[in-house]
Amino acid sequence: MEVYLIKPGELTLKGGNKADFEFVLKRNLREMLRGSHASIETTHGRYYVRTPPEGEQQVEGVLDRLMGISGWAKTRIAEKNPEAVCAACVDEAKALFDGGARSFKVNARRTDKSFPLDSYQLACAAGEAVTEAIPELTVDVHHPQNTIFVEIREKAYIYGFGRKGCGGLPVGTASRGLLLLSGGIDSPVAGYMMASRGMKIDAVYIHAYPYTSEEARQKVLRLAEIVGRYSMGIRLYTLGYTAIQMRIKEQAPEAWATVLLRMAMMEGAEKIARRRQSKCLITGESLSQVASQTVENIICTQSRLKLPVLRPLIGMHKEAIIRKACAIGTYETSILPYQDCCVLFSPPHPVLRGDPAEANRLYEALELGAMIDTAVRESVMEKCGFP
Numbered sequence: 001m002e003v004y005l006i007k008p009g010e011l012t013l014k015g016g017n018k019a020d021f022e023f024v025l026k027r028n029l030r031e032m033l034r035g036s037h038a039s040i041e042t043t044h045g046r047y048y049v050r051t052p053p054e055g056e057q058q059v060e061g062v063l064d065r066l067m068g069i070s071g072w073a074k075t076r077i078a079e080k081n082p083e084a085v086c087a088a089c090v091d092e093a094k095a096l097f098d099g100g101a102r103s104f105k106v107n108a109r110r111t112d113k114s115f116p117l118d119s120y121q122l123a124c125a126a127g128e129a130v131t132e133a134i135p136e137l138t139v140d141v142h143h144p145q146n147t148i149f150v151e152i153r154e155k156a157y158i159y160g161f162g163r164k165g166c167g168g169l170p171v172g173t174a175s176r177g178l179l180l181l182s183g184g185i186d187s188p189v190a191g192y193m194m195a196s197r198g199m200k201i202d203a204v205y206i207h208a209y210p211y212t213s214e215e216a217r218q219k220v221l222r223l224a225e226i227v228g229r230y231s232m233g234i235r236l237y238t239l240g241y242t243a244i245q246m247r248i249k250e251q252a253p254e255a256w257a258t259v260l261l262r263m264a265m266m267e268g269a270e271k272i273a274r275r276r277q278s279k280c281l282i283t284g285e286s287l288s289q290v291a292s293q294t295v296e297n298i299i300c301t302q303s304r305l306k307l308p309v310l311r312p313l314i315g316m317h318k319e320a321i322i323r324k325a326c327a328i329g330t331y332e333t334s335i336l337p338y339q340d341c342c343v344l345f346s347p348p349h350p351v352l353r354g355d356p357a358e359a360n361r362l363y364e365a366l367e368l369g370a371m372i373d374t375a376v377r378e379s380v381m382e383k384c385g386f387p
């Protein structure tokens with residue numbers, strides 16, 4: 001059996017709510033591991049996952065996507081006596097050495113006070129055992145390339161190589177939000193970020209077939225799939241807005257088309273949100289990134305809404321958003337060529353600082369209400385990325 005040790009993240013800080021957070025974390029982990037032969041064990045605020053060796057890859061993939069943990073490590077388990085612990089440290093050190101490490105230190109902790117060596121003595125003994133077995137590896141207590149952790153608890157755990165987790169909070173501890181998901185780079189990152197704060201998310205995609213292609217929709221579906229693997233699944237609602245876009249194009253001043261379409265998207269999204277008892281909308285907007293994302297135009301697009309709009313990327317630079325998209329695995333899909341909005345509907349000279357009163361007057365004149373209701377009623381829901 002392989003054993004993984006999981007270090008919970010911020011939830012160690014959550015005082016009175018800690019038990020609830022732990023409950024959700026464990027439930028999420030169990031759900032993500034469903035269908036595997038792995039088992040979960042919790043003792044003293046620690047989580048361990050055991051798996052037969054063939055399940056290793058799957059478990060590591062799950063731990064890399066589990067929100068609410070600061071890190072994880074594959075651990076060795078030794079008998080609780082100094083010789084066995086030192087021998088396990090030597091094995092771990094060999095693995096680190098093979099991985100390129102040339103300096104190390106041992107960090108030992110003893111919660112079981114019946115163990116014959118105290119933490120300091122154990123660290124020294126393990127350090128000596130390692131340097132004796134692998135003379136090329138030197139002890140460096142200040143700037144080691146690797147640290148071997150030893151924990152003497154109900155068993156002796158020894159681990160070196162560890163990986164950072166997603167951090168944040170377990171999905172399902174912070175209510176529900178509805179993400180406006182396009183095929184771009186930003187909105188999948190925005191969804192990921194809210195999920196990493198514990199929010200359960202659904203998504204809505206506004207489609208204008210045939211002006212936006214079936215490939216564009218497939219791309220959004222694929223993005224929902226990727227984000228959904230972190231967020232315990234996503235329900236993606238696709239809304240057909242072709243008729244709405246046509247009416248805006250035919251009847252509204254060209255320069256206003258984008259702002260008016262955004263207002264219509266928000267209205268449709270809010271209706272879906274109500275159905276799902278979502279408490280907020282989420283977008284991938286970032287200040288001044290494009291014409292529709294000036295403060296004035298953002299004020300226009302949210303001016304008719306009751307629900308708040310959360311914009312986790314609002315102060316982020318494009319490079320940072322791209323880095324995050326690469327890290328979570330959405331970037332490659334986002335840059336596929338299929339556009340989520342058609343140039344036909346994008347004015348060459350859009351309004352940059354729309355006046356909300358003017359925006360509302362133009363919007364109301366379009367009388368889109370019934371068309372939006374139809375789009376919502378005929379929306380198609382798909383479940384993506386469920387564990």
Ligand code: ATP
Pocket residue numbers: 179180181182183184185186187188204205206207265282283284285289290292293340341
């Ligand atoms: P993204 O990379 O997320 O597409 P963007 O920089 O292209 O963002 P816009 O196209 O102005 O910016 O979109 C702003 C936000 O509006 C998006 O982040 C997304 O939340 C939402 N949005 C845009 N187009 C759609 C769409 N077709 N369906 C659903 N939401 C959309």
Ligand code: MG
Pocket residue numbers: 182183184340
């Ligand atoms: Mg876009």
